[in-house]
Amino acid sequence: MKFLCVDCDEQMIFEERQLPGDGTLAAVFRCPACARMTAMLTNPMETQLVSSLGVKVGGRTVPEEPFEGIRSGVASGRDDAFEETAHPDGTQRVTWSVDAIDRLGNVPSFVRGMVKKIYSEYAKERGITDITPEVMDRARTDLGLEGM
Ligand SMILES: [Zn+2]
CATH class of the missing domain: 1.10.8.550 (Proto-chlorophyllide reductase 57 kD subunit B)
Known part of the structure; x- marks a missing residue:
């Protein structure tokens, strides 16, 4: 998954990630050329999908444990x-x-x-x-x- 700054055609750099603990995931990316910031927010189901596919956000795999409860909750x-x-x-x-x-x-x-x-x-x-x-x-x- 990559984010590009449309104006500069530069790949945006991963800046920070937050896992508030409620299953949502927030990641911020910054353009190295113009410093424009973009935030990605995922809802619990999207976070679960990203995490179970092992997609790396910011170079680290999203930990799976916090989502176990959600997983069993929606696995119906x-x-x-x-x-x-x-x-x-x-x-x-x-x-x-x-x-x-x-x-x-x-x-x-x-x-x-x-x-x-x-x-x-x-x-x-x-x-x-x-x-x-x-x-x-x-x-x-x-x-x-x-x-x-
Ligand atoms: Zn830019």
Whole structure:
């Protein structure tokens, strides 16, 4: 994530970050040429998304712990929106280990179905029938999904 000063076409420099503790995140960026300041504010859900994708703000990963409560609070979305159904052509199904499902629980509920589908497709393409955290690690590396 980068901010550019429109007038100067300069990349703005990260100035300060605040985590007020209520799940919101405020970051300030400054243009090195004209000193114009821009602030980025995220609501708790956006902060959670940024933090669970491992996006670095100001060179450091946003700590995850303060958001655990929020995460479980909003994790009530439908997990089965993209649930696998047996294909009519007899394509194999994949099963998820308990640990893998646990890991999936760290993904925000509104993208979980999509992430699950990505891992399922990855497994099927490689003839993997059981998805474990190890398979997820491999998929992330192979597909460039670091942090998911
Ligand atoms: Zn500027």
